[in-house]
Amino acid sequence: MFTQSLSRIGLYALTTAVPVALVAAAPAAAKTLKWASQGDLNSADQYMRNQTLSLSIMSNVYEGLIRRNPATLAIEPNLAEKWEIVEPTRWRFHLRKGVKFHDGKPFTADDVVFSADRARSKGSDIKGRLPGVKEVKKVDDYTVDFVTEKPNPILHVEWATWGMYSKGWSIDNKSTEVVDPTKGEAPNFATTNANGTGPFKLKSREADVKTVFEANPDWWGKKNFPNSNVTEVIFTPIKSAPTRVAALLSGEIDFMEPVPVQDIDRINNNKGTRVISSPETRVVYFGFDHHRDELLYSSVKGKNPFKDKRVRQAFLHAIDIEAIKTKVMRNMAAPSAMMIGKGIHGWSADFKRLPYDPNKAKQLLAEAGYPNGFEVQLDCPNDRYVNDEPICQATVGMLQRIGVKVNLVTKSNTVLFGEYQKMETSFFMLGWAPGSYDSWNPMQFLHRTVPTGPDGKSIPSCCNYGRYSNKAFDALVDKIGQETDQKKRDELIKQAWTISIDDVAYIPLHQQAIAWAARDSVAKLEPHAGNEFLWWYVQMK
Amino acid sequence: MIAYIIERVIQSLLVLVVVALVSFAVFQFVGDPVQQMIGQDTTPEDVARMRRNLGLDEPFLVQFARFMGNVLQGDFGVSLRTVRPVNELIAERLPATLELSGMAALFALVFAIPLGVFTGLKPQHWLSRAFLALSLVGISLPTFLIGILLILVFGVILGWLPTFGRGDVTRIGFWTTGLMSVSGWKSIILPAVTLGLFQLTLIMRLVRSEMLEVLRTDYIKFARARGLTNRAVHFGHALKNTLIPVITITGLQLGGIIAFAIITETVFQWPGMGLLFLQAVQFADIPVMSTYLLLIALFFVGINLIVDLLYYLVDPRLRADRNALERGV
Numbered sequence: 001m002f003t004q005s006l007s008r009i010g011l012y013a014l015t016t017a018v019p020v021a022l023v024a025a026a027p028a029a030a031k032t033l034k035w036a037s038q039g040d041l042n043s044a045d046q047y048m049r050n051q052t053l054s055l056s057i058m059s060n061v062y063e064g065l066i067r068r069n070p071a072t073l074a075i076e077p078n079l080a081e082k083w084e085i086v087e088p089t090r091w092r093f094h095l096r097k098g099v100k101f102h103d104g105k106p107f108t109a110d111d112v113v114f115s116a117d118r119a120r121s122k123g124s125d126i127k128g129r130l131p132g133v134k135e136v137k138k139v140d141d142y143t144v145d146f147v148t149e150k151p152n153p154i155l156h157v158e159w160a161t162w163g164m165y166s167k168g169w170s171i172d173n174k175s176t177e178v179v180d181p182t183k184g185e186a187p188n189f190a191t192t193n194a195n196g197t198g199p200f201k202l203k204s205r206e207a208d209v210k211t212v213f214e215a216n217p218d219w220w221g222k223k224n225f226p227n228s229n230v231t232e233v234i235f236t237p238i239k240s241a242p243t244r245v246a247a248l249l250s251g252e253i254d255f256m257e258p259v260p261v262q263d264i265d266r267i268n269n270n271k272g273t274r275v276i277s278s279p280e281t282r283v284v285y286f287g288f289d290h291h292r293d294e295l296l297y298s299s300v301k302g303k304n305p306f307k308d309k310r311v312r313q314a315f316l317h318a319i320d321i322e323a324i325k326t327k328v329m330r331n332m333a334a335p336s337a338m339m340i341g342k343g344i345h346g347w348s349a350d351f352k353r354l355p356y357d358p359n360k361a362k363q364l365l366a367e368a369g370y371p372n373g374f375e376v377q378l379d380c381p382n383d384r385y386v387n388d389e390p391i392c393q394a395t396v397g398m399l400q401r402i403g404v405k406v407n408l409v410t411k412s413n414t415v416l417f418g419e420y421q422k423m424e425t426s427f428f429m430l431g432w433a434p435g436s437y438d439s440w441n442p443m444q445f446l447h448r449t450v451p452t453g454p455d456g457k458s459i460p461s462c463c464n465y466g467r468y469s470n471k472a473f474d475a476l477v478d479k480i481g482q483e484t485d486q487k488k489r490d491e492l493i494k495q496a497w498t499i500s501i502d503d504v505a506y507i508p509l510h511q512q513a514i515a516w517a518a519r520d521s522v523a524k525l526e527p528h529a530g531n532e533f534l535w536w537y538v539q540m541k
Numbered sequence: 542m543i544a545y546i547i548e549r550v551i552q553s554l555l556v557l558v559v560v561a562l563v564s565f566a567v568f569q570f571v572g573d574p575v576q577q578m579i580g581q582d583t584t585p586e587d588v589a590r591m592r593r594n595l596g597l598d599e600p601f602l603v604q605f606a607r608f609m610g611n612v613l614q615g616d617f618g619v620s621l622r623t624v625r626p627v628n629e630l631i632a633e634r635l636p637a638t639l640e641l642s643g644m645a646a647l648f649a650l651v652f653a654i655p656l657g658v659f660t661g662l663k664p665q666h667w668l669s670r671a672f673l674a675l676s677l678v679g680i681s682l683p684t685f686l687i688g689i690l691l692i693l694v695f696g697v698i699l700g701w702l703p704t705f706g707r708g709d710v711t712r713i714g715f716w717t718t719g720l721m722s723v724s725g726w727k728s729i730i731l732p733a734v735t736l737g738l739f740q741l742t743l744i745m746r747l748v749r750s751e752m753l754e755v756l757r758t759d760y761i762k763f764a765r766a767r768g769l770t771n772r773a774v775h776f777g778h779a780l781k782n783t784l785i786p787v788i789t790i791t792g793l794q795l796g797g798i799i800a801f802a803i804i805t806e807t808v809f810q811w812p813g814m815g816l817l818f819l820q821a822v823q824f825a826d827i828p829v830m831s832t833y834l835l836l837i838a839l840f841f842v843g844i845n846l847i848v849d850l851l852y853y854l855v856d857p858r859l860r861a862d863r864n865a866l867e868r869g870v
Binding site for chain 1: 588626630
């Protein structure tokens with residue numbers, strides 16, 4: 001309470017008195033970046049929520065062993081200078097020397113070992129960063145070995161959002177474990193404070209009001225970004241979209257995201273503001289219940305029409321993806337033939353969507369034994385993806401044309417995704433963005449056969465909710481998960497995607513666009529297909 | 542008197558329990574908070590563990606009983622979204638909401654009474670007609686639209702006032718106030734006007750109709766016959782007598798202002814309880830939702846209780862009836 005009130009008074013003084021006094025004399029170097037997003041950073045602890053906004057904000061404070069180049073998404077050395085696979089199950093990372101945490105403690109191998117334990121502590125939501133890691137071993141102060149149960153070619157791909165914590169700081173502040181809010185545990189020091197090695201320090205935080213960061217003058221990577229000139233960052237959540245747009249237009253903030261689709265033209269036409277858009281790696285798609293012998297929500301009794309590949313093909317032929325792109329998404333989408341977006345390892349322009357062809361679709365339905373179509377329920381979230389409900393409404397009309405009557409049910413994702421997990425859906429909309437930027441993730445989680453228990457029932461697992469199953473595909477996924485020869489692996493990935501697309505396991509729709517908006521005060525920034533806003537790439541006027 | 546108070550307090554407690562029960566029942570349909578706390582790759586085992594920890598797999602009545610038991614011990618739980626104790630969160634947000642509601646009520650009263658008197662005294666004047674027409678707009682336009690319009694005009698086009706937030710806040714003990722800084726005052730104008738506009742039009746119309754009625758009464762005629770000035774008649778005699786229902790309505794509406802602040806706070810990103818509640822609903826943050834609803838119910842019940850007690854003091858007939866009842870007449 002004491003520190004909080006102190007910081008608040010400090011903040012008050014800074015934001016009111018000091019700038020007024022300093023405006024004239026201020027060195028040109030002081031640049032404050034004010035920005036807003038719809039949600040808040042819910043915890044300063046990067047391990048607590050595996051969600052883009054918190055991961056992305058905190059990756060300006062906490063750095064991983066690797067990082068991703070925002071333009072190419074390529075893996076770059078970060079706190080690890082280089083690494084090699086010593087033997088198939090042992091990766092060796094050589095750490096950067098001379099790196100210091102914000103509190104001045106040096107960064108060493110002990111911190112990596114500690115961070116690995118912390119990431120796997122009970123309350124952590126990023127346990128998936130270290131799949132099948134048997135042991136994390138310190139070799140010397142600047143060398144760490146990761147020993148895995150099985151060979152893992154993509155061990156490090158998600159580590160850009162696994163920041164390194166200081167062992168000493170965490171012990172001193174009794175924050176060695178991640179708080180588990182579901183147990184009603186009280187917050188610890190690390191939920192409201194942060195101590196990373198990154199370019200920005202967390203200065204003060206008022207939940208749902210604002211969080212202030214200041215540039216770290218001692219950042220080791222400073223020399224690589226000579227144009228980076230932000231000295232202070234003020235992050236404000238603004239929930240209501242029109243208010244967020246108004247705050248940008250009035251000049252109270254320099255940057256905001258996400259931009260509502262209908263406001264893009266307005267922001268672009270306004271003097272001094274612009275929209276920056278790029279396709280997000282997330283693919284929005286429709287899924288089928290491949291498994292049940294009779295669909296839960298359909299007029300067809302005694303059999304499951306989606307078990308027939310021709311029906312799935314007919315649905316794909318019936319969807320006019322260009323119309324969805326231009327009419328519903330106002331061109332803020334890139335239609336996709338694959339279940340991964342461009343930029344994900346394994347994406348290829350060789351795969352093509354089945355063309356929009358309602359006649360072909362009707363013919364396929366008739367061949368499958370449904371000349372007059374049938375009825376099915378489509379489940380659709382109404383608060384998760386850009387224009388999710390309108391996309392579903394458009395689809396209802398398109399399927400109507402081939403005789404399929406779709407009963408659209410839209411719900412909040414808080415309710416709907418729980419039903420998905422119980423696999424209580426026949427035909428559904430969902431989106432997926434692999435945090436690993438690698439094909440294996442959607443193959444494993446969206447395609448691999450759902451395991452069954454001794455009673456013959458499916459064991460709930462993430463996230464193949466339609467229970468697609470193909471033995472040949474499963475075999476490939478296992479190989480891709482362990483093949484360390486990159487060339488061979490790429491070939492296997494291609495084979496697996498060929499099967500998925502040929503089977504019409506899903507109907508991929510598009511990569512929705514990320515829409516950011518900035519004022520001219522932000523001269524340069526780097527869009528990021530993973531929707532991460534990295535402040536050290538920002539150059540202000 | 543004491544028996545009356547005890548009876549009313551017991552009734553109020555009953556209302557609170559019913560509110561808690563109903564709100565808790567409604568939460569079963571808000572969704573699953575666990576869905577909001579996990580990433581897309583979180584394993585089903587972790588999801589199941591979280592649900593078990595939260596007690597979401599237990600029957601509704603068991604969950605309710607545990608919640609009430611904790612509340613009676615003063616434990617309102619920890620917010621699932623912000624991972625902070627709920628009573629701490631509410632205590633932090635309460636000043637913002639009360640300050641906004643207070644300013645909104647003050648704004649409504651300060652403008653409504655003179656406008657009401659004017660339109661009552663000169664019903665045929667063109668200004669009166671204009672005010673009445675405008676007040677229709679105030680009553681019929683939804684709050685979020687008024688808020689956005691005000692933001693557009695005063696925030697974006699004219700650039701006079703901030704579009705969001707509370708400005709610079711000063712902490713005095715447990716209370717935080719924005720009224721100690723220029724930016725705080727600037728920030729409160731638009732939300733207070735938005736929130737108070739409905740009450741303004743309501744009170745203005747009330748004062749007007751009361752004025753029209755009072756002006757027709759005999760004692761006003763006698764006052765005029767006595768040769769009193771217009772000012773003395775209008776403000777000394779007429780207005781005073783219109784104020785009793787106005788005060789009652791304003792008091793009762795205060796609870797409404799606090800509760801309706803949800804929308805205004807969301808539009809202006811005002812860091813009060815209403816915004817907290819709305820964010821909690823979207824996250825299905827059950828501890829925050831239930832505590833907020835209990836608190837709002839407490840406000841309503843408290844205000845009603847005070848009004849009832851005041852009536853009891855003011856209106857001798859209530860007491861007479863009761864005495865008669867107690868004597869068994």
